[in-house]
Amino acid sequence: MSDDNTDMIQPFSDEYFMKSAFQQAINAFEKKEVPVGAVIVSKNKIIARAHNLTEQLNDVTAHAEMQAITAAANHLGSKYLTKCTLYVTLEPCGMCAGGLAWSQIGRIVFGASDLNLGYRAINPKMLHPKTELIKGIMADESSALLKQFFQERRSDS
Amino acid sequence: MSDDNTDMIQPFSDEYFMKSAFQQAINAFEKKEVPVGAVIVSKNKIIARAHNLTEQLNDVTAHAEMQAITAAANHLGSKYLTKCTLYVTLEPCGMCAGGLAWSQIGRIVFGASDLNLGYRAINPKMLHPKTELIKGIMADESSALLKQFFQERRSDS
Secondary structure, three states, rough: OOOHHHHHHOOOHHHHHHHHHHHHHHHHHHHOOOEEEEEEOOOOEEEEEEEEEOOOOOOOOOHHHHHHHHHHHHOOOOOOOOOOOEEEOOOHHHHHHHHHHHOOOEEEEEEOOOOOOHHHHHHHOOOOOOEEEEEEOOOOHHHHHHHHHHHHHHHOO | OHHHHHOOOOOOOHHHHHHHHHHHHHHHHHOOOOOOEEEEEEEOEEEEEOOOOOOOOOOOOOOOOHHHHHHHHHHHOOOOOOOOOEEEOOOOOOHHHHHHHHHHHHHHHHEEEEOOOOOHHOOOOOOOOOOEEEEEEOOOHHHHHHHHHHHHHHHHH
């Protein structure tokens, strides 16, 4: 492999799947939704894709993660996601962390930290004790997209 | 009014609406769901009724409160429930408390405490700071129904 390829994203890596979650966040942005996206992966395959839809559905519970949990459970025919990984562009809030805990999801990979509204500000032990946590994947891009969204919203109003 | 009426439930009291939430819990029990029920009230009118459906929907997010939030927002055409009261037979979990916080619900009245899985064990300040909290309404009945459910489930297995 040549040196040119050192920045290439490896298939099935966390960066690879986070790119799909980030694409979901862009889809949200284009619908004027707070741009947060998520995918759930089982056996190296994406089984659920979702992005925030709280405005369009007029429903505070329609966060990307909550929809992804429901879709993945539906796909698997099991309400427990012990062998799945959630990729989400922003640290989950308390509601989503609670839902993820109930799902017993195997791994969570999140992008940007949310120091104010993220679950760790409520209680860092909210997740299921068996859930592995990875953070900071594509954090800068996810954070920049959120900043752009809120800047545009402020200049609109 | 005669003395015979001292135990009568006053219309539009917290006990009155909690009775409807308890009826929802009984509906859940009859479907072999963990018996938790909820209603949301706006201007003395029930605008959402729901009970736990996690087994039937195969979805850990299908708690009574989450469904009630979605239904009430849909009814009102507003995702914020600042002038509403949620009645729920059991203390909300972290997921539901997080959803209720996002909804900015005006009041929460719950029945039985859940010392292990209730939101207060995670962080008692999870609710929205403006949400008024009342607890212990029909706590004994709600707790007894849950105990009966888990006893029957244990003897089934």
